[in-house]
Structures are given as structure tokens and as C-alpha cells.
Amino acid sequence: MTATDRTTTAGEPILRLEDLGVTFSSETGDVPAVRGVSLHVRPGETLALVGESGSGKSTVALASIGLLPDNARATGRALLGSTDVVGAAERDLASLRGRTVSMVFQEPATALDPLTRIGAQIAEVVRNHRRIAAKEADALAVDLLRRVGIPDPERRARAFPFELSGGQRQRVVIAMAIANDPGLLIADEPTTALDVTVQAEILDLLRRLAVESGTGVLLVTHNMGVVADFADRVAVMLQGRIVETGPVEDVLLRPEHEYTKRLLAAVPRLAVAPAAVPAAAKDGAAAGSQDRPEAGSQDGPRTGTEAGAESATPAPEVPLPRYAARARKANTDTAQGSAAGHEPVVDLRDVTVVYGRRIGAVRALDGVSLNVRPGETVGLVGESGSGKSTAARVALGLIRPTSGTVTLFGSDLRRTRARARRELRSGIGVVLQDPVASLDARMTVLECIAEPLRVHRRGMSAKERQEQVGALLERVRLPRSFAQRAPRELSGGQRQRVSLARALALEPKLLVADEPTSALDVSVQEAVLEVITELQDELGFACLFVSHDLAVVQHFAERVVVMRSGRIEEQGGTMDTLLHPGTDYTRRLLAAVPVPDPVLQRRRRAARLAATAGAAAGGAGATA
């Protein structure tokens, strides 16, 4: 089933938006969120609505199903079949929802009632729209669970949501959405809360369902890889308007609008090696980095070589972000030279962290040994629950290991006194994931950045502090005038830079960054990573970089540590490990990452499905 023969399944559009506008009234006045959006979705077709946060893509989805919040006003037309959702009575909408159109939300944890068995929840959805006996509805529910790939559906129907994994919950949510064979399925970031391997399975499922039943899908996402994997057509949104729309190959491979080009250029791309010819790819990667002096210029699409891309691909450009250059360089002359002779800034030896006691005990970390040498960047990757954040927190001294030793700047943390330990910690800088929670909303930017100085440089005068904060702000490329602002007034990317400035205040020897960019849009992520890279070149600190995004780590880190359920699966030079993984797990992890190139992605998907079909004859769905 290729994209082309799906788009030709013509017919009356199931969803047609005509000049849709949505305005929110807030305490600070009216805010237009969507302006003049027109689009359509035909049966059996998937339209992806992409854009960065605040572009209005979710608002369009909500308006299409009549679920806008009370303070929103919609104008224009949103035709579902023959009914105009804009201005429709709640009664009419209720009969449409679930039957003509249904929705899959981002967070499967909150989409299900925690106190009702999943079979009953699905049966309820069925009986909302069809007058059938309870027994029949229950049987249908089991059937639906089977269709969405829940193993042993008869027994699982009696399970409560908490007994299921995130991926299985999302399958249940999808089962509820398709219970009444809707003509249109609206999926708002359906895989964003899931790990990549689970994401790949959910996307496979959605694709199969859409093809089987001829359902139209409106997919809202920020992930270009997901778009390439799943969509037939793409509409790109910017500030409430659609700036470009077209078939997925056209938009992703030959974007026309300036914004789409920039957006695509900012997406970190995973360089992949063909399974057959590893040696050639290795050479390619090495060569690629040498003839890349300064990748890309400010505007226009960046040029880059197809480092390590599949040899058979019709030369798809793999533009590299600027923060990649350094990592690539270090990779080619390998980390050995710089590493030898220096003792690690942080060294975890055989660290185990156990939560709880006896039967309830959970091993969050199990015999983990890793280190970071001066000046190098180590990427710590893994899926949720793999223990990567726990490992970072052990390194930070926030979590005391149950056994094993942590050596920070050459001193064993267990053997140092409290005061000395505090002194040691002045050599660490920290940037954490959540841009909102990282800064105290009651403080100004100045106070936030000055905090480490107040802790460790007691003698400093207010004036000196102010001067230093100004200098730090400039370092992270923010204007000095930001010092007096409140964090609330800053965007996510600006806040993370303030966090970075705070982390650098004491000129640390080690920066620990726990998913510092995963809450940010790709363009902002690129800018933040660039700043970190530049400062690292300038100041020479080491970096322990925790991320779930393999593409980012591949470009950003020199060494990579792959973790899985509290253990280290493998570690080594980034290019070696991520191009030629030594373990099945890493291979699967890499195969599941969708790349933002529909042609390449289609081939990767086929290869992945073939691999799992071969391997999973025995235990299919075990990873869901």
C-alpha cells in the first residue's frame, strides 16, 4: 500500500474546513489563534497538520470536532459530512462525535477512566450510538481490542487502565475511537507521549486501520518523522494560517515556503547506515565531516553531505545542524587522544539504586558504570524508565546510590564531608528539562542567574554580581536587559538559555543537561544546542547530555551510553554505536526512529516490519 494509491481513493471529503477562524477571548484581550484555514480530508486519506507550538494546529483539530473551550469563538465553516460544526447545537454535535468523527488525544494516561475496566469503557462508547444488548457490546469490545492488537483480548477486557502500559492504553483509546466506524479520525499528537518503539507500533496500527476501513485521518503533530511515516498530504501551519500544503513527498522533500524550509532544516536527522555495507558508510561519514567547513549559512536550506545515508537513496540531503560539526570532528579523530591521561570529571562505578524494600523493591539502576572525561560530551539515551535520568541525578548527587561509588572531580562523594561536598558541587552546572519549572517564577532573571553566585561567592557585591549576570546573558546570546524581566515573560527557548546562563555562572567543569531541549520546538532546540556547543568550545566544560532523541545525541555527543531498564546496554563512540549498533535493542531503537523523508522512511519501515515479523513469530506485541 503506497501513498499514491491511497490519495487516489477520491470521494466527497469527510471533513472540509472553509475559511475557519478561531479567536480566544482572554483577560488580556482577544487573541486570534486560527485565521482563514481551509482544508479537506477525504475518506481513506491522512492529512498531517504540522507546525510549532502556538501555530494553532490543535485548535483547528478541536474546532473540527466542536470541542473548543468556552472562551473561543469560531467563524467560517467546518463541514463534517454535511453538518457544519461551527454554530451547531451541542445535541447535534454529540450524535456526530464517536460516530462520524472521533478523536485520539496525546496523553493515554488521562484519556481513560481509571476506575472502569477497559472492556466496559469501550462497550459504553459502542452503546452510546447503537441500541444493542450489553452482551453484544461486550463482545464487540473484545473484538475491537483484538483489532487494535491487544494480546489475549478476552482476558485484557477485564483489566483496569493502570494494568496496561502506555502503548497499550493508547491502543485502547484508539479502539474506543474506532468503535463506531467513524468516517474521520482526528489524532492530536497521538504518539508524542510514547517511546519511539511504541510510537512505531501505534503508527503501524493507525495506518492499518485507516487502510482497512477507509477512514480519513487528520493527524496533528510537530514531528516531521511521524509525518513522513504516516501522512499522504501535509498542511504546514504558522501563526494560525496554513502556509503550505501538498503531497507529503513534495512538502518534505521539495518545500516551497521559506518557513517550511527552515522548519525542515532545523529537524535533527538521524544518519542511518545500510545493514549491508557498513564499511562504506563509515568512510562516508568520515569524509563527509572533513569537507564540511561550516555547515550551512543563516538563510536558505543548509547544504550538507549525505553522511552515512543509505547508499541506494537518490541522494537525499541530510542537512546537518551546526552543533553537529564538532561532534563529527571529534568522532573522526576519535575520543582516544583527548581522553587519555585525564581523570574523569565524574565517574560512576557499579552504581545501583533501589527504591523500596523487599518485594516492592525496584531497581532503578543496576550496576551502572559510566564516566565523563574533561571536555567531552557524553550522550545518555534510552526509553522512558531506562534509568537515564536517575543516572544523571546520581551524578548530580541528588540521589544517593544504594551501592557503588560516585567520584566527582576525583573525590569519592561518600568519603567527603558535607562542606567539601558542597564546594565540589560548585563545579557542576545543571540544565533540566522543563523550561517552566526550571526557573522560580517569583524571581527575576537576574536573581535566577545570580543564585549560584550567592551560594558560592559570598563576598561578591551586588554590583559585581549584576555585571557578571549581564556577561552571562550575553554569553547565551540574550540581551543584558533581560536581567530585570520575569521568567514568565520569556519563551521556552529563552528560559532554557537563562537556565544555561545560571549553570555557567560558576564556570563549571561539568554540565549535566537532562533533556534540556525536549520540551522545545525544533528550531528553538537547534538554537539552544548551538549555544551550548559554542560555549563548550569556548569554556571547555564536559557535558553529560541525557536525551531520548537519538538524532540529537548522534549529532551532539562524542560518546553515547545506551540504557535499558536500569542497565547499560552498550556504550561507545557515537558514530560507531549509532551507525553500527552492537546489540539488538539499540538496533530496534534506531529502526523505530522515523526520519523526515517519506521515501527513505517507507523503506525503513518495510525493513523494520520484516525484521520484527521474523523475530516476533513467538512473542508479538510483547513490547507494546
Added chain:
Amino acid sequence: MSAVVQSGQLPGGTGPSAGAEADGAGVSGLRLAVRRFSRNRLAVIGLAVVVLFFLFCFAGPLLYSTDQTHTALTSANLGPSGSHLLGTDAVGHDELGRLMYGGKVSLVVGLAAGVLATVIGTLWGAAAGYAGGWVDAVMMRVVDAGIAIPALFILLVISAIATPGVWGLILILGLVSWLVPSRLVRAETLTLKNRDYVHTLRAIGGSHTRAIGRHILPNSVSTVVVAATFQVADAILLVAYVSYLGLGLQPPKTDWGGMLSAGLSATYSGRWWLIVPPGLAVILVVCAFNAIGDGLRDAFDVRGRG
């Protein structure tokens, strides 16, 4: 992007963000809270009532001066008239003047005791929540035990042993009513201590004192302010209870509760002016403080009272 990057986004990137996060941007949190509070009519009325009562009690005697120390038995039990707007009581004190005089005590004791209770509760709750583990368990069991004993019972026992003055009353009321705020603040602390900025501070070697003093307490200030308002209302009511039972301040000093108690004997002789004014005053002030508390809670958007 060589020079200063003004916005963290792409040049053409996210501009004005969607309505969902329109709240904020340029408007300070405090100003927003003030605006929300002023939109709550009941809360504004409550604030007006409290301000008027303060003026009445503290500025009132300047305009309407009366003798509240010496008895004047010749003019006892007079009804409302031109010279005594609300009549006089059994020992000849002018009732309107006494309402001001007693109100001073009620308001001051209520306010001070409410604030004291909140301060104790805040420190206790913050310490327990931040420390966690067995320290938290022990501290909160103390609170549970305290809540299990009715405050009124403790007050009666203490009053039976000693006769407290104004300061004594404040201290005693403060010491029996800090339990509820301590629970609120502990709950707040539990979430705040896991904020990333606290983790960051701890990771670079910041002290516990700094984490509590600079981050946790300032961020729970809205909870604390709301709790304090309700505490003041409760304390005013408690003062009235205690005095009504004759265990509070001794005459000629009095407060609204004491006035009610003194007027009790007049219930059946039709001398309503001894009962209705102080009763109304207590009801109005307590309701007003509660309305302010509700308004503040909505303005700060913190969860309900404990």
C-alpha cells in the same frame, strides 16, 4: 544568528502564542491577581466591611468619645436616644462607644492570633514537608493529635487555670489554631521541593535553608495569605466564644463576645440594643474576612481551605 537573538524562535516562527497561554505576557502576576480580586464583588464588599469596621473601632472614638472605664449607674439600661445612640448597658457604659472599644480588642486579638497561627503553621508545615521521611511523619502526627482535640476545649481548660490579658489571649489562640495552615503549607512544600529549580539549587550545593527561605516559602505565599485570612476569621470567632463564656477579658475591659455575654441577661427584658449590635458586628466581620479569603483564593488560584 551571530549577534543577540531577540526571540528564541525562528524569525518567522511562533509569534503571538495561542489563546491558551495568552494569560500573562506583560501583565504581572500581582496585577492580574488584583484584577481578578476586584472582579469578585463579594470579596470587595468584604474588604470594604473590614476597612469600615477598623475605621469605626479605631477612628470612631475620636468623633464619638465616651467613658468606658467608669460606671455610671444613674444612666444604666437606657434605650437608644439622642445622647446615647445605641443606649447604655447595665452599668451605664454607652453601648455605641463600647462597640468601638470592644471591637478594638476583637479585631486586634483576632488579627494577631490569626497571623501568629499562620506563621507557626507555615514554619512547621514547611519544615515537615521539606524534611520528609520520619521527621515529617512525627511532625504531622503531632498535628493530627492536635486537631483531634477541640480548640475550644483547650481554651476552656486554660481559661479555668489562668485569666489571660490581651497578649495572653493572642498567644493562646495562636497556639491552638496553627494546625490547619501547617497542613496546607506542608502539602504545598511537597510539590515545591520537587521543582526543577530546587533540584538545581541542591545539585550545585545550595543549602536547605536557602531552598526553603528563597524558593519554597515565597512560592507558597499565596496559600499562606489565603490561609491567614481564614485564620483571622476563625480567631475572631474564637475570641467571641471564649469571652461569651466569661473566660476572656475581665470587665471593664471587654470585646464583642464579652458584650454579648453581658447582654444575655437582658434578652427577656427587651433591651435588644445590648445584643443585636455586637452580634451583628461579629457576624459581619467574620463573613467579611471569609469573603476576602475566598476572593484571594480565586485571585491566586490556590486550592480550597484545609
